[in-house]
Amino acid sequence: MTPRTTPATPRTTRGTRTTRTTRTTLVAAIAVASALALAGCGSSGGSEKAGSSKEQVAADAKPRLDVTGGYMPEPVTKDMAGGFLTVTNKGGADKLTSVTSDVSKSAEIHETVGQKMKKAKSFDIPANGTLKLERGGNHIMFLELKKMPKKGDKIAVELHFEKSAPVKAELEVMDPTHNPNSH
Numbered sequence: 001m002t003p004r005t006t007p008a009t010p011r012t013t014r015g016t017r018t019t020r021t022t023r024t025t026l027v028a029a030i031a032v033a034s035a036l037a038l039a040g041c042g043s044s045g046g047s048e049k050a051g052s053s054k055e056q057v058a059a060d061a062k063p064r065l066d067v068t069g070g071y072m073p074e075p076v077t078k079d080m081a082g083g084f085l086t087v088t089n090k091g092g093a094d095k096l097t098s099v100t101s102d103v104s105k106s107a108e109i110h111e112t113v114g115q116k117m118k119k120a121k122s123f124d125i126p127a128n129g130t131l132k133l134e135r136g137g138n139h140i141m142f143l144e145l146k147k148m149p150k151k152g153d154k155i156a157v158e159l160h161f162e163k164s165a166p167v168k169a170e171l172e173v174m175d176p177t178h179n180p181n182s183h
C-alpha cells in the first residue's frame with residue numbers, strides 16, 4: 001500500500017535539459033560558421049554589397065571543361081561508328097547537348113538502356129565531376145560515314161554544351177574491340 005515513487009521522471013527531465021543545451025551550442029556554432037563563410041565570400045569577391053554574394057557564387061560556378069581519352073573503335077560498316085571520351089569539369093554543372101563532325105552525315109548522342117541504345121537529348125556534366133562516354137553506356141553515334149576510318153586515323157569532332165563554348169576534340173581510331181576499361 002506504499003505509494004510507488006517513479007525514479008524515471010527526474011532522470012528524463014535531466015536528459016531533456018542536457019539535449020537542449022547541446023542543441024543550443026550546436027546552433028550557435030553553425031551561426032558562427034555561417035558568419036565566417038559569408039565574411040570569406042565578401043572579402044574574396046571584392047564587393048561591398050552583402051546581397052551580391054549569391055551572384056558571385058553563381059558567376060564562379062562557370063563550367064571548366066576538359067576533353068580527354070577520345071577514341072573510335074574501327075567500324076566494320078559505313079553505316080555507323082561509336083565515339084567515346086571523357087569530359088572532366090572543374091567548375092559548375094553543364095550539359096553535353098550535341099556533337100558534330102565531318103566524318104559522317106550526322107552524329108547523335110546515345111544512351112544505352114538495357115541492351116538497346118536510344119538518342120539522348122543531353123548528358124549531364126556534374127559540377128566538379130566527369131561525364132564518361134564509354135562502351136556499354138553513353139556514347140557518340142556517327143551515322144552514314146563518308147569514308148571508312150582506319151586504325152590510327154584522327155577524327156575531328158566538336159562538342160556542344162548548354163553553357164560552355166564548343167570544344168574541339170580528336171578521336172583516335174583504335175582496334176574494333178578496343179576498350180580502355182578492360183585493362
Ligand SMILES: [Cu+2]
Binds near residue numbers: 117
Ligand atoms: Cu548508338
